Amino acid sequence: MPDASTDTRRLRSWEHCTEPPLTVAALLFLAVYAWEVIADIHGGQRSTAELILNGIWMAFAIDFGVRLVLAPDRGQWLAHHLLDLAAVVLPMLRPLRLLRLVTLLGVLQRSAGTALRGKITIYTVGSVMLLSLIAALAVLDAERHVPGASITSFGDALWWALVTITTVGYGDLAPVTPLGRGAAILLMIGGVALIGVVTATLASWIVSLVTEESAEQEAATRAQVESLREEIRALRAQIEAHGD
Numbered sequence: 001m002p003d004a005s006t007d008t009r010r011l012r013s014w015e016h017c018t019e020p021p022l023t024v025a026a027l028l029f030l031a032v033y034a035w036e037v038i039a040d041i042h043g044g045q046r047s048t049a050e051l052i053l054n055g056i057w058m059a060f061a062i063d064f065g066v067r068l069v070l071a072p073d074r075g076q077w078l079a080h081h082l083l084d085l086a087a088v089v090l091p092m093l094r095p096l097r098l099l100r101l102v103t104l105l106g107v108l109q110r111s112a113g114t115a116l117r118g119k120i121t122i123y124t125v126g127s128v129m130l131l132s133l134i135a136a137l138a139v140l141d142a143e144r145h146v147p148g149a150s151i152t153s154f155g156d157a158l159w160w161a162l163v164t165i166t167t168v169g170y171g172d173l174a175p176v177t178p179l180g181r182g183a184a185i186l187l188m189i190g191g192v193a194l195i196g197v198v199t200a201t202l203a204s205w206i207v208s209l210v211t212e213e214s215a216e217q218e219a220a221t222r223a224q225v226e227s228l229r230e231e232i233r234a235l236r237a238q239i240e241a242h243g244d
Contacts, residue, residue, distance in 0.1 A: 011070040029056045037141045136161040142179040165191040
C-alpha cells in the first residue's frame with residue numbers, strides 16, 4: 001500500500017504534466033464562451049461551441065477526480081481546492097484557472113514580503129478582470145432575450161460588472177433573471193473581498209515602509225553615537241597625553 005509521500009509524488013507529477021494543457025483549455029474555454037455569448041451564435045456554430053465547452057468540462061472533471069484520488073489527505077486537499085471544485089460544478093468559473101499563471105511570473109522578488117505583496121496584487125488585478133469579464137458574459141447570456149431586461153449588449157454587461165464588483169452600484173442596470181442575480185451575488189462577494197485584499201495589501205506596504213524607515217533611522221543613530229564615542233575617546237586620549 002503506497003504511503004503518503006508516494007501519493008504526494010504521484011499527485012505532483014500528475015499536476016506537473018496536466019497544468020499546461022489545462023491552462024490552455026481554460027483559455028480556450030474563455031475564448032469560445034465569449035464568442036458564443038457576444039456573437040449570439042445559433043445553429044451549427046452554437047452546437048460546435050457547446051461541444052468544445054463540454055469537452056473542456058470533461059477534462060476539468062477528470063483532472064479533479066484524479067487529483068482527489070491521488071491526494072494523501074482527501075478531506076484537507078478538497079478544503080484547499082474549492083475553487084477547482086467550483087470550476088467543475090460551475091462552468092462559467094473555469095477560466096479562473098488562468099490565475100495560476102501568476103506562479104510563472106517573477107515580479108517583485110526583492111524579498112519575501114514584496115514577492116508576496118506582488119503576487120497578491122497580481123491575483124487581485126487578475127481576479128477583477130476575469131470575474132468582471134465572466135460575470136458580464138454570464139449575465140448577458142442570461143438576460144439578453146428576456147422581456148424587460150436592461151442588460152442587452154456586451155457593453156452594458158461589462159459596465160454593470162465593473163460597477164458591481166467595485167461596489168459602486170449605480171442602479172442604472174440590473175439583472176432580472178435568477179441566473180443573472182446569482183452572478184450578481186457572486187460578483188458583489190468578490191467586490192467585498194477585493195476591497196479587503198486591497199486594504200490589507202496597502203496597510204502591509206505602509207507598515208513595511210515605516211519599518212524600513214525606522215530601521216534606517218536606528219542605524220543612523222547608532223552610527224552617530226559610535227562616532228561621538230570615538231570623538232570622546234580621542235579627546236580623552238589627548239587630555240591624558242597633556243596631563244602626562
